[in-house]
Amino acid sequence: MADLSINLAGIKSPNPFWVASAPPSNTAYQCHRAFEAGWGGVVWKTIGDPIVNVSSRYSSHNIGGIRMVGFNNIELISDRSPETNFREIEECKKRWPDRAVIASLMTDTREHWHDYMKRSRDCGADGVELNFGCPHGMCERGMGSAVGQNPDVIETIVGWVMEAAEIPVIVKLTPNITSVAHAARAAKRGGANAVSLINTINSITQVNLDTMCPEPYVAGRSTHGGYCGPAVKPIALNMLHEVASDPEVGLPISGIGGISNWKDAAEFIALGATGVQVCTAIMHYGFRIVEDMIDGLNDYLDSKGMKSVSDMCGKAVHSVNKWETLDLNYKRVASIDYDKCIGCNLCYIACEDGAHQAIGLVKPTTQGLGPGRLPGKPIPEIKEDHCVGCNLCSLVCPVDHCITMVDVKTGGKPMSWKDYQAALVAGKMKPIPAHP
Amino acid sequence: MKLKPLISARQAAANMAELEPKYTPQEALVEADRCLYCFDAPCIMACPTGIDIPSFIKKIANGNLTGSGRVILQANPLGGSCARVCPTSALCEGACVMLDRDEKPIKIGRLQRYATDHVFENKIKVLEPAAKKLGKSVAVIGGGPAGLGCAAELAQLGYDVTIFEKEKQAGGLNTYGIAYYKLRPEDSLAEVELVKSLGVKIKTGVEVGRDIKVAQLEKQFDAIFVGIGLGRTYRLGIPGEDLPEVFEALDFIKLLHTQPLHKVPVGKRVAVIGCGNTAIDAVTQSKRLGATDAVIIYRRGEKDMPAYPYEYEIAKADGCAFLFHTVPVEVVSEKGRVTGLKLARTRTNAQGKLEVVKGSEFIEPFDMVIKALGQEPQAVLLKKLFPKVKLNKDGTVIRSGESGQTSLKHVFAGGDCANGGREVVNAVGEGKKAARGIHKWLTGERVAGPIQATRLGVAGPPFGSGLDKPVRVPELEAEYFGKK
Known part of the structure; x- marks a missing residue:
């Protein structure tokens, strides 16, 4: 049994799974349910001066039969009063002293920030998260992503907050920015204790072709909303790595963005997150999903002989490098397991039209037919001399482990683009001929 | 005792309800989304009419039902009835690669019905008569699946086609001879209307040989297609066989x-x-x-x-x-x-x-x-209509598998009278093949198959659809077939 507990900038929780600041963390009732299910922490739905929401707030991007591959929302921060929210946080914290409860905050003036920081401490919150990320609604009023998109403003406001901070401060960063590392550095300069990322991405999920109005539809109009869910995971991982590998940041990170299961969470932790936050998966399936997150992560750590979550934190950060450092002499080619091939020929057409014309369709007599039944069914064959090892065929193949990519010994010593350029300048080698 | 009806109208409606009702939109979408969209898909090869199945299924998944119906009916104007009566487990669904992944094959028949129903129920015109008439005409004897398949293909190529059908309505066994819970007459007749909408004339209640002589057809038309199906049921040859019950x-x-x-x-x-x-x-x-x-x-x-x-x-x-x-x-x-x-x-x-x-x-x-002992071949009728036509020993008419042409150059044949009794879809496929055979014979032009992904690289004899070898990339085909 591995130790799943984490300590993020002084905020302790029994496991790395927190409910993100969002509709699932709107009330004490929901937080009780989350903690009962096993969540390690809850970041409260952002508290600020009361707002009014619209009806019709969410929309989704479905692919094939899969619902909510991507999800967006135009809901604003909490529509409950700060008094109610702080009171409920206090109740929650009393009932669940071992769990982390973090107050998410969004306000404007220095005085207001000081006030909210004091009330957060007074209600017993373990820390605060500054919402500098919301890309819809609040940014039009100079808050949310309007702050997060301007490093100078981030630094100034974090500075104000830190003047009154007696509990750890996490700054939540927006992905709607050219370089998230610059925003993280500003948070660091302002004195923040940690950062969390990513907030939602600006998006329009779909246009209704009958009404010519995108979703979510609000009385004949729509607006751009914050995008999240499984589809944003790759973007979130990249931004996480940018911040985790930046020597000027050096802050603990709470990872957010499309995390749906223990595997996603483990990947975030491997790329430098101390813990993770989850929202869309809860909105889809409920708090119960945390059971397998805990179970799966624990089993994984045990299987790898790791004693704690912190053992794996950041383990993959150093394997991500600039393109120019990659080995040009590394080669792999596709290999088809004909016992598994079902003859769909998706690999063939993908390679033929979409890649490098390195797969032929041949008569099955030359390769055997696997489990196929049609005697004349042509089957794919890799032309190894044409294969550049791009992986495409193995990605489109609908059968697990049917097409694998196999390392090929080239005999060449590892040589990066950088090495190559240096060798050219030094006259040590001739230019590699262009691909025909 | 004289036989009497035994059930009420309500009971009849319930008992004869379709075995496999039309999919709901949700069911169709879920099933369509399962399709892998194979390239050079084996289901196409297994279809005697060569319907581009992955294409029509993808269109259902994409919410393009009209386009889906068009793909089906272009390849097979009887696509709606075939969707209901085809032994799909022996044809397209039996070839589905899902079986190799230890999964249930895609329900191609039910999806096909879903798409064609959309077209027929909403009276959407998906097939157009040829823009240019060739000024040539063909007589089709028999308005069953083979005749309709042939007529539809010819009409789309620009021929004037007249079908001679002895029954009151065309459609053959589709209209008169398939279990009610599988195919209803109205579904068959909708397809007859589709063929008519291509400009095909259908003369019902006209029996060739009795009401009109073959010699007259030969004078009036440039070619004749024979799709007269099979004859009476074999006799038992036992006493009492001719009793009224x-x-x-x-x-x-x-x-x-x-x-x-x-x-x-x-x-x-x-x-x-x-x-x-x-x-x-x-x-x-x-x-x-x-x-x-x-x-x-x-x-x-x-x-x-x-x-x-x-x-x-x-x-x-x-x-x-x-x-x-x-x-x-x-x-x-x-x-x-x-x-x-x-x-x-x-x-x-x-x-x-x-x-x-x-x-x-x-x-x-x-x-x-x-x-229900099976039906006799039409040897007697064939000889009566075309005394010089050559027949097989089993009483079926000898014809080229590729073009449907018989021993008489101007006479083409397909369907049960030529194959001895197979599926509806075989009859449609043979009618379609014969139409292309007629076109080649009359104009010297070969119909290029619809551009679809098929059989690239297979040098063996055609199987499954057996339509002309579809060409996707001519020079590649030439290369592959040239190697043989």
Whole structure:
């Protein structure tokens, strides 16, 4: 049994799974349910001066039969009063002293920030998260992503907050920015204790072709909303790595963005997150999903002989490098397991039209037919001399482990683009001929 | 006793409800999304009309139902009835790669029905007559699946086509001879209308040879297509065969298609002789029309039956009974009315031949007997219409597998009269092939198949659709076929 507990900038929780600041963390009732299910922490739905929401707030991007591959929302921060929210946080914290409860905050003036920081401490919150990320609604009023998109403003406001901070401060960063590392550095300069990322991405999920109005539809109009869910995971991982590998940041990170299961969470932790936050998966399936997150992560750590979550934190950060450092002499080619091939020929057409014309369709007599039944069914064959090892065929193949990519010994010593350029300048080698 | 209808209109409607109703939009979407969209898909090769199945399924998944219906009906104007009656597990669905992934094949038949129903129910025009007429004309004898398949293809190529159909309505067995719970006459007639909408003239109630002479057709038309199907059911050759309660299976099924179901007379104890797919249609429908007992009588064993396994399952589920290794010896009657069958047991002897067991006769009470022994080839009719045409020993007409051309250059043939009795989809495919054969013969032009992904790299003889070898990339095809 591995130790799943984490300590993020002084905020302790029994496991790395927190409910993100969002509709699932709107009330004490929901937080009780989350903690009962096993969540390690809850970041409260952002508290600020009361707002009014619209009806019709969410929309989704479905692919094939899969619902909510991507999800967006135009809901604003909490529509409950700060008094109610702080009171409920206090109740929650009393009932669940071992769990982390973090107050998410969004306000404007220095005085207001000081006030909210004091009330957060007074209600017993373990820390605060500054919402500098919301890309819809609040940014039009100079808050949310309007702050997060301007490093100078981030630094100034974090500075104000830190003047009154007696509990750890996490700054939540927006992905709607050219370089998230610059925003993280500003948070660091302002004195923040940690950062969390990513907030939602600006998006329009779909246009209704009958009404010519995108979703979510609000009385004949729509607006751009914050995008999240499984589809944003790759973007979130990249931004996480940018911040985790930046020597000027050096802050603990709470990872957010499309995390749906223990595997996603483990990947975030491997790329430098101390813990993770989850929202869309809860909105889809409920708090119960945390059971397998805990179970799966624990089993994984045990299987790898790791004693704690912190053992794996950041383990993959150093394997991500600039393109120019990659080995040009590394080669792999596709290999088809004909016992598994079902003859769909998706690999063939993908390679033929979409890649490098390195797969032929041949008569099955030359390769055997696997489990196929049609005697004349042509089957794919890799032309190894044409294969550049791009992986495409193995990605489109609908059968697990049917097409694998196999390392090929080239005999060449590892040589990066950088090495190559240096060798050219030094006259040590001739230019590699262009691909025909 | 004179046979009477046994059930009410409401019971009839319930009993004859479709076995596989139309998918709901949600069901269709879920099923369509399962399709892998194979390239050079084996299901296409397994379809005798070469429907681009992955393409029409993808269109359903993409919410383009009209386009989906167009893909189907362009390749097969009887795509709606084929969707219902095709033995898909032996054709497209039997070739689905999902089977190799240990999953259920995509329900191609039901998806095809979903798309074609959309087109027919909403009266959407998906096929257009040829923009340019060729000024040539073709007579089609027989308005069944082969004739309709041929006529639709010819019309789209620019020919003036006239179908001569002896029945009151065209569609052949699709209109008159398929179990009601699989295909309704109105669905078949919708397809007849589709063919008509391409400019094809259909003269119903006209029997060639009786109402119009072949010589006249030869004078009036540039070519003739013969799709006259099969003849009467084989005779039993036993006493009592011509009693009024002894029916040919197709005549019985025709009764269901030409009057309200609750008016169809049926026996209380019905014997069906034979165990092919038509026998199953007859026995299940007797049961569903109210027969207390409906029994298949088959001279061989369970393993030998020509009916598809899923047809057998339908009959068993309907509570039909089976007397295997049994032959009828005599139709027993009283006062001119059928009262039973004298039956005898059979066995396979040491030489492997089927023989009747001596002294095994017994009488079973029945008040209706349906003969479903298969149909005779049309040798007599073919010789009467075309005295010089060459026939096979089995009475089918000799024709080129590629073009449908018979020993008479201007006469082409397809469907049951040429293949001896196969599926509806084979008949449509052969009609379509013959249309292209006629076009090549009359104009010297070869019809380029629809540009679809098929059979690239297969040098062997055509199987499955057997349509002209589709060419995707001509020079690649040439390269592959050249190597042989």
